[in-house]
Amino acid sequence: xxxxxxxxxxxxxxxxxxxIGSKPINAxxxxxxxxxxxxxxxxxxxxxxxxTEFGLKRVDSKxxxxxxxxxxxxxxxxxxxxxxxxxxxYQGEVKWREVLYxxxxxxxxxxxxxEDFSISADGKTSVTRRTQSAPEGVIENFWTIxxxxxxxxxxxxxxxxNRLIGTxxxxxxxxx
Numbered sequence: 500x501x502x503x504x505x506x507x508x509x510x511x512x513x514x515x516x517x518x519i520g521s522k523p524i525n526a527x528x529x530x531x532x533x534x535x536x537x538x539x540x541x542x543x544x545x546x547x548x549x550x551t552e553f554g555l556k557r558v559d560s561k562x563x564x565x566x567x568x569x570x571x572x573x574x575x576x577x578x579x580x581x582x583x584x585x586x587x588x589y590q591g592e593v594k595w596r597e598v599l600y601x602x603x604x605x606x607x608x609x610x611x612x613x614e615d616f617s618i619s620a621d622g623k624t625s626v627t628r629r630t631q632s633a634p635e636g637v638i639e640n641f642w643t644i645x646x647x648x649x650x651x652x653x654x655x656x657x658x659x660x661n662r663l664i665g666t667x668x669x670x671x672x673x674x675x
Contacts, residue, residue, distance in 0.1 A: 546659050549587035549636075553655075553667040555580050556641050570669045574650050581641030582655060584665050589636040593659060597627045597640055600654040606647025644671075 554568040556579040572580045586593070604622030615628040631638050638657075650671050657665040 546589060546593075546662075546664070547587040548584055548664050550585040551665045551667075552583045553581070553669065572644070572653075572669055572671045573674050574644060574648060574671050575674050576644055576646060578644040579641050580644070580669070581639060582657065582665060582667050583637060583639040584657060586633065586636040586638070590634055591632075592630055593633045593638050594628070594630045595638055595664075596658045596661075597629075598656045598658070599625045599627070599642070600656075601649055602651030602653065603649045605645070605649055607645065609645070 552566045552568055553570070554566045555572065557565045557567055559565070566581075566583055572578060601623045608616075608618050608622075608625060610616045610627070617626045618624070627640065629640070640657075648671065650673050652668065652670050654669075655665075655667040656663055657667075
């Protein structure tokens, strides 16, 4: 009985004196903040974007890749679309993350490289993580239209070190 009484008296004292805070702790935000702060950085210096491109991928007879810039991607099997980001004064490897948002789930998802790739429970969002050599500060990623891909508004977000460095909004349109 004495231990219980002492515990009650101490608890009341701590509540009155502010030892036990009145603001509840949000354990989820603490865990997220700790996870973000403990992630390794790609580079100690701040990464700056000097140019972004989005559109249809074109490869010439010599193998050179260019991007035909557009925000309208024809839903035609084999069309390849994607983004390219030029990082200012950067050379070396870059760890980036791409989030692709679709208006509805496609019939199938797939990647060519067996890379770090995941799909949301509703099937409308994918996350690709890649470490890419960027000797001239250029990172890029492309997708190929496949049967069952949805028409409508799409969005791609690209992150480095959990910092958004590029957003590309576009529409996949039916071919007439």
